[in-house]
Amino acid sequence: MERSETMANKKTFSLKGILHFLNSRKVAPYVFVSPFIVSFLVLYLYPMIQAIVMSFQQVLPGQTTFIGTHNYQRILNPTFFQALGNTATYVFFTVIILVMIPIVLSVFLNSKSLYFKNFFRASLFIPALTSVIVAGIIFRMMFGESENSFVNELLGLVGMEPVQWRYGAGTGMFLMVLLASWRWIGVNILYFLAGLQNVSEELYEAADIDGASAWQKFLFVTMPALKPVIIFVATITIINGFRMFEESFVFWENSSPGNIGLTIVGYIYREGIQQNDMGFGAAIGVVLMLIIFVVSMLQLKFFGAFKKED
Amino acid sequence: MGKNNKKWVSILLTALFAVITVIALTPVVSLIVASMRPSSELMRQGLSFFFDPATLDLGNYLAVFSEEGASYWQWYMNSLIVSGGLIVLSLFFSSMVGYALAMYNFKGSRVIFLLVLFVLMVPFEILMLPLYQMMIGLSLVDTYFAVMLPLIVAPVAVFFFRQYCLGLPKELMESARIDGCTEYGIFFKIMAPLMGPSFAAMAILQGLTSWNNFLWPLLVLRSNEMFTLPVGLATLLTPYGNNYELLFSGSVLTIVPIVILFLFFQRFFISGLTVGGVKG
Structure with a gap:
């Protein structure tokens, strides 16, 4: 007790x-x-x-064996290079579009001479609220193959032939880039608008005194001030571009004609999950990580992000 | 003259933006129109630019709200559970971590912060296969928990909370200590209420991320009853499907609540979805 x-x-x-x-x-x-x-x-x-x-193993249910660099050797095949090519093309176009257009639009949205600014800003942001799947459903419907689909009808009005959007490599890429651009422009505009708030009025006033034109002010005052935001937006766009999967999946469900929509992540999904070849899938993933790392570093170097002055 | 000129510039610029906005919103309007058109025709031909407004009807919505839509509402429920659960869990854990990184000077805090920045950079797709294997090993496949797991301690939210807390007054902690408050009491009773706006922004970021998440749920969800909305809707996209009524009206019902929330909480949406910008 x-x-x-x-x-x-x-x-x-x-x-x-x-x-x-x-x-x-x-x-x-x-x-x-x-x-x-x-x-x-x-x-x-x-x-x-x-x-x-x-990535150095053959992974079978209940049995894994080390197979050295075999998976990596297998990566060097035409399908992978096609996936890499598609992904790189997609990254290239999305970076250009998603940096340039938002800069121009945000400069206008920031100017005093635009009416209904808040309304425009909010409207351009709405696409960002949709999921890629829902957005893709809309785009598939608007870019249907038949001559009675929205975009083909508009093309018909200017005397052009209907386009088989989802069946050509060029038009297929166009659809994916368009889908991503549509969803992201509004978000990137906000980044640039935030960056523009940091440009001091005094610099513009000084430029006015020196008799600078609007274009010169944009080039020599606005752009340098936006540089950190440009680097940031370019970096996330590149990384997201290399990670792309859904924009392709929603158009072709991972089996596009002639692999025109195959991306690196799509290839990981196909090999690692659908074919259940996890070792090979993991090896593609490791290669993807290295590519992203190298490209990000090159891009940061290109923009001079490592220089002390920043 | 100069004044008049300026006015014209404004009008032209506004007209230009009106055109851009119309283009940007066309897909959303098209979806709403499509949801009121006969769906079998849509999948075959695509949406037509020319149609008779008198032929629009709400038949597809009747289908969603009838027995046919049962699996759609199940997906809706799953998405609500997963997103809601994730908001609660990830805000709780991420805010704690971000708060400690900002408010305490402790050994290793710098290393931990660098690790947060590091994992922010690691693409999820690289971790995906091992994580999927882990879910199989733990028999977590086809559960809500598996869907939420990778996002529960979100590095992006940790980063955001840390930045936010740096702006909070540390003196409050000191005076609370003198009053005999525990370290945990200080966080939950005094500091967390001051972090309100950051909680709102992160709730939106995490909620929307989870609401729209696709690849990971596609991997770990197997059965139709467990699908979230994007995964479920994607299954309707196959050319052999016969549920196109659900596809279009269902898509509209998926984005409408988000757009309404956005109109009310614009400020938090904007700060939540532009998190990375706090650094730049």
């Missing part, structure tokens, strides 16, 4: 001790960040190591 009481006492004492320990200012921050540490270890570090290990 007495014994159990002392034990209970001890327990409460140690519980208090634990609470006191957990509540100290030295320990509390570690408790706060523990969810990130756990998720980093379980959801990032482990899968990343596992992806690299798997």
